[in-house]
Amino acid sequence: MAVVKVWGRGQLTIPASLRKELLVDEETVLNVVKVGDALILTPKKLVGDTLAKKAQKAMEKAGLSLEDLLKDLEKQRERYNRERYGA
Missing domain, CATH: 2.10.260 (Pemi-like Protein 1; Chain: D)
Known part of the structure; x- marks a missing residue:
């Protein structure tokens, strides 16, 4: 490095x-x-826009919304904190 x-x-x-x-x-x-x-x-050239469009298409295909992903993220954080810190 x-x-x-x-x-x-x-x-x-x-x-x-x-x-x-x-x-x-x-x-x-x-x-x-x-x-x-x-x-x-x-x-x-940054590929962020391309990746975002691919993610959006995959979410639409799976019937997921951004809200669904954020709710799941919160659940995953809570689970992680419980497992990691016992909280």
């Missing part, structure tokens, strides 16, 4: 080996996405 230091006005240097492998040069524009406490840099 490469380690970089942020300097100046938030700048960082991507190691040369990674730039070469990913075909990133000084003209490359990167997308920066915050995921939790992490930043993801990608020179490629």
